[in-house]
Amino acid sequence: MKQIVLIRHAEAENSYLGGSDFDRDLTTEGITHAIQLGRELNTEGLEVDKLIFSTAQRTKETTRYISELLNLSEEKLEEAPSIYNASVGQLYEMIQGLDNTMNSVVLVGHNPAISYLAEYLTEEFYSFVPASAVAIELDVEEWNHIVKGFGTIKFTKRM
Known part of the structure; x- marks a missing residue:
C-alpha cells in the first residue's frame, strides 16, 4: 500500500505587488494557515518517508512550517524545481x-x-484552496503500478 499526500501551498502575496511569481512570499494569513495545516496533518499521525516540494518561495515557506510540525528531518525533504509550472x-x-x-x-505544489x-x-x-491537502491511498506495492482512478481519498484538510 502506498500513500501520497498532495498539498497546495498556503496563501501568497498578490503578484500585482511587483516581483516575480516564483518569489512571492506567504501572507500573514498564509503563514497561519500553513501552521494550522501542519498541526492538522500531525493529528492524523501522518508517517512521511519523503516530502517533495517546489522551489518557489511560497511552497518552500509552506513546507518549512509543515515539516517542522511533522518533525521531519532534512533527509526527508527534497526540493524539486520541476514541480513549479509542472503539468x-x-x-x-x-x-x-x-x-x-x-x-x-x-508533494507540495501548485x-x-x-x-x-x-x-x-x-x-x-477536489478543489484545492491555498493550504489544503488530500491524502490518497493507492493499493499497489510499486509506484509505477499506479493508474488513473486507482486511488482512494483517505482524508482531506482545508484551512
Whole structure:
C-alpha cells in the first residue's frame, strides 16, 4: 500500500505587488494557515518517508512550517524545481518514478496541476484552496503500478 499526500501551498502575496511569481512570499494569513495545516496533518499521525516540494518561495515557506510540525528531518525533504509550472502528466511521471522503499510521500505544489493530479488519481474532484491537502491511498506495492482512478481519498484538510 502506498500513500501520497498532495498539498497546495498556503496563501501568497498578490503578484500585482511587483516581483516575480516564483518569489512571492506567504501572507500573514498564509503563514497561519500553513501552521494550522501542519498541526492538522500531525493529528492524523501522518508517517512521511519523503516530502517533495517546489522551489518557489511560497511552497518552500509552506513546507518549512509543515515539516517542522511533522518533525521531519532534512533527509526527508527534497526540493524539486520541476514541480513549479509542472503539468499533471509531469507530476504523475514523478510519482511513478518514486523509490519503492518509500510508502508515504507528501508533494507540495501548485494549482492547477495539483488539483488535476488528485482528480486523475481518484476520479473525484477536489478543489484545492491555498493550504489544503488530500491524502490518497493507492493499493499497489510499486509506484509505477499506479493508474488513473486507482486511488482512494483517505482524508482531506482545508484551512
